Amino acid sequence: MSDGESRPRPQYGEYATPEEQRARIQRPEVTEALEAGVAPPAEPAPAADSAPRVRGPLADRIATFVLLAYGLVSIVSTIVQLQDFPGYAERAAQILGVDATYTALSAGYVWGAAASVIYGVGYVLTAWLTWRRLRRGRIAFWIPLVGFVATTLLAGVCVTIALTADPAFLSALTGVVAN
Incomplete structure (x- = not known):
């Protein structure tokens, strides 16, 4: 009696190739065909649209969409306000209780427009990165938060440059802050 005859016939596929094992696990009709001694049916090609979509936790998706929606409303209103930078600066001074007039009009319009572009591009980039992660x-909820901070810091630099372009306005503002 040789080793092949004394050994019991495999029952669990230990001689199956990895491809055969995967086929039997994923498609029961392959197992039936192999047990019947018939060539297994060809594996159907997956459709391009049938790629499985993975979803994260519902709470994360809700929080992410709420943050993106709030960010969109905030960005649009800020961009509209920055288009009239002198008015924007004077409203900021009024909030601080300062009666000052912003006079560096050309610098205000240029840097206000630059801040508007930064806000717009920052939002689009944040939304795109969020969409990819979702x-x-x-x-993904943290991406709108980080995008807000980064965009606000960059746009804040532009607003600060515009405010420092008018020394009298800046002096009036710093006088209030010093007191």
Whole structure:
């Protein structure tokens, strides 16, 4: 009696190739065909649109969409206000209780427009990165928060440059802050 005859017939596919094992696990009709001694049916090609979509936690998706919606409303209103930078600066001074007139009009319009572009591009970039992360089923609520901070810091630099272009206005503002 040789080793092949004394050994019991495999029952669990230990001699199956990895491809055969995967086929049997994923498609029961392959198992039936192999047990019947028939060539297994060809594996159907997956459709391009049938790629599985992974979804992250519902609470994360809700929080992410709420943050993006709030950000959109905030960005649009800020961009509209920055288009009239002298008015924007004077409203900021009024909030601080200062009666000052912004007079560096050309610098205000240029830097206000630059801040508007930064806000717009920052929002679009944030929304795109958020969408990519959500499509992968990963936690994404933090991306709008980081995008807000980064965009606000960059746009704040532009607003600060515009405010420092008018020394009298800046002096009136710093006088209030010093007191």
